[in-house]
Amino acid sequence: MTSQSTRFELRGFHHVAMVSSDMQNTVDFYEGVLGFPLVKTLDLGGQGQHFFFQVTEDDGVAFFWFKNVNAAMPGVASADWNAAETTPSRAKGLVSKAAAGAMHHLSFGVPGDKLDEYRDRLREAGIDVTEVIEQEDEDGECIRSIFFRDPDGIVLEFSTWTELAAPGGTDSFRPAAASEALARRKEGIPVTI
Amino acid sequence: MSDTETKPRFEVRGINHLALVVADMAKTREFYTEVLGLPMVRARELADGGQQAFFAITDNTIISAVWYPEAPEGEAGVIYREFSGVDEVTGQHKSAAPGTKQSAAGSMHHLAFTVPLEKQEEYKERLREAGVPCTEINHHIAYGNGKQAYHPTVLPNDAEAIDEFVNSLYFPDPDGRTFEFAAYTRPLVRDDVTHTPARAGD
Numbered sequence: 101m102t103s104q105s106t107r108f109e110l111r112g113f114h115h116v117a118m119v120s121s122d123m124q125n126t127v128d129f130y131e132g133v134l135g136f137p138l139v140k141t142l143d144l145g146g147q148g149q150h151f152f153f154q155v156t157e158d159d160g161v162a163f164f165w166f167k168n169v170n171a172a173m174p175g176v177a178s179a180d181w182n183a184a185e186t187t188p189s190r191a192k193g194l195v196s197k198a199a200a201g202a203m204h205h206l207s208f209g210v211p212g213d214k215l216d217e218y219r220d221r222l223r224e225a226g227i228d229v230t231e232v233i234e235q236e237d238e239d240g241e242c243i244r245s246i247f248f249r250d251p252d253g254i255v256l257e258f259s260t261w262t263e264l265a266a267p268g269g270t271d272s273f274r275p276a277a278a279s280e281a282l283a284r285r286k287e288g289i290p291v292t293i
Numbered sequence: 294m295s296d297t298e299t300k301p302r303f304e305v306r307g308i309n310h311l312a313l314v315v316a317d318m319a320k321t322r323e324f325y326t327e328v329l330g331l332p333m334v335r336a337r338e339l340a341d342g343g344q345q346a347f348f349a350i351t352d353n354t355i356i357s358a359v360w361y362p363e364a365p366e367g368e369a370g371v372i373y374r375e376f377s378g379v380d381e382v383t384g385q386h387k388s389a390a391p392g393t394k395q396s397a398a399g400s401m402h403h404l405a406f407t408v409p410l411e412k413q414e415e416y417k418e419r420l421r422e423a424g425v426p427c428t429e430i431n432h433h434i435a436y437g438n439g440k441q442a443y444h445p446t447v448l449p450n451d452a453e454a455i456d457e458f459v460n461s462l463y464f465p466d467p468d469g470r471t472f473e474f475a476a477y478t479r480p481l482v483r484d485d486v487t488h489t490p491a492r493a494g495d
Contacts, residue, residue: 101307104349107330108416112354113308114405114475121398123490135302139481140458141488142435149491152481158407159307159354165491170397176365177372177400179312199367200316200360201468203401209309209353218303237337252399259309264347264355266335273336275318276344281362288340292312292359 101158112158116206118254121172123149123165125251130161133225134208155208172253179204179255179292192230192247193255194291204292205247205255212244212260219246235293239266243293310347310355311404313470318344318360320467325356328423350406369469371397376426376465376472384429386463386471405473410460416474417462427464432457432478435485458485 103109120126130136130153139160140152148166155161174180176199183196198204210218215232222229230247245259276284315321325331325348334355336346343361350356369375374396377387389395396402408416413430420427435456458481462474 101354102352104332104351105330107328107419108406108474109409109412110329110331110350111407111409112351113311114407114473116308116311116404117402119396119398119400119402122493124492127490134305136305138486140485143488149488151488151490154481155305156307158351161308162405164395164402166395167495168392168394170371170394172399173367173371173397174399176367177397197361197364198314199365199372200314201369201470202314202367202372203404204312204314204357204359206311206401207309208303209306211304211306214304221303239335239337242335254399257309258303258305261309264334264349270333270336270346273333273344273346275322275336275346276360276362277319278317284342285362286340286342288342290339290341290343290359290361292339292345293357 112156113160114158115152115160115162116203117150117162117164118203118206119169119252120163120165121169121252123151123163126163126165127151129251130163133222133227136161161206174253177202178253181249181253181255193249194247194293195289196255197290197292203254205257207245207257207259210258210260212262215244215246215258215260218258222246222248235291239263239268245293307351307353309353310357312357312359313401313404314364315358315360316364316468318346318358321358321360322346324467325358328420328425331356370394372400373468373470374402375469376463379426379428385431386428401470403471403473404466405461405475408474408476410476410478413460413462413474413476420462420464425464427462429462431461431463433459433461 101111131138136153139154142150152162179193180196181193235243242263245257331348334349345359347355380387
């Protein structure tokens with residue numbers, strides 16, 4: 101894993117920590133279906149649990165379970181898988197917004213030639229999965245994916261880049277400030293990849 | 294670790310990307326490129342007037358930051374665990390007040406990057422020099438037979454009951470989320486998995 105940072109040797113995501121409503125369901129899914137080994141469990145003073153799953157040597161996912169937890173808020177605290185039901189897109193969840201500060205979705209990298217096989221394998225495990233979706237923008241096709249959900253509705257993806265860096269570079273991109281929101285608002289459905 | 298060897302496997306090569314919703318793309322780009330030193334490899338305009346930008350973490354992993362001109366309202370405790378500041382006495386991440394709800398089910402609570410263990414002191418200083426409030430190194434300990442998570446400011450006397458496994462620095466991103474630089478202090482072993490997973494309603 102080659103770090104891309106000029107300032108810190110970042111080797112990946114040690115853990116993306118998410119929140120589960122039922123840790124047994126989470127273990128059954130991440131270890132049982134996706135095959136990520138459960139490597140560490142912690143008790144949080146009787147008020148909760150914190151479990152770690154290994155994805156690769158440098159990447160992992162972790163889950164908290166709290167006795168006193170706010171209920172899931174799809175479309176606010178995460179993407180809303182069901183938002184796609186009212187739109188013509190096959191890209192379920194990607195047409196949903198979420199609040200600033202939220203994780204929208206989480207994507208795992210897989211070999212591009214395995215996407216069809218993995219879609220079938222997830223379906224055999226009883227998981228609702230999209231067809232293979234190709235996303236492109238003005239710089240051309242960039243990512244091929246399938247999307248599915250974890251037991252708490254978190255939108256997950258298996259994906260492969262076809263072209264990560266924009267061929268034309270990013271020099272013309274002018275990032276918007278929050279204060280420009282009103283002036284920039286347009287009618288349109290944003291697709292978040 | 295339970296017996297998963299015979300179950301269907303996927304050749305997962307890592308976390309490809311994490312899509313995070315941000316409040317201000319200009320501040321986001323400054324944070325990722327200038328504070329964290331990451332290249333912005335792709336950026337695009339969205340149909341609602343919003344924007345999306347990709348920052349490369351490794352050759353296999355990016356953060357996809359998305360900004361919407363009009364986004365649902367949310368708050369800390371529902372959409373993320375807020376970075377609550379550095380405790381002036383202990384230098385550690387301030388605990389949430391008792392009874393404070395953390396992030397909602399189905400949300401991201403916080404995000405940890407993998408860094409070399411021996412670089413954590415240096416990275417703490419570098420973040421602080423960039424104006425980012427950063428904790429001292431937190432020594433996460435699984436304590437006693439119950440393997441309870443424990444963050445002592447003074448180490449307990451029964452040293453053999455103490456089992457340190459990960460060291461962490463905590464700091465906020467521009468939206469106030471909790472970010473972490475983490476490193477395992479030892480290899481994890483079978484005995485690290487000791488708890489029965491809780492059920493909803495437990």
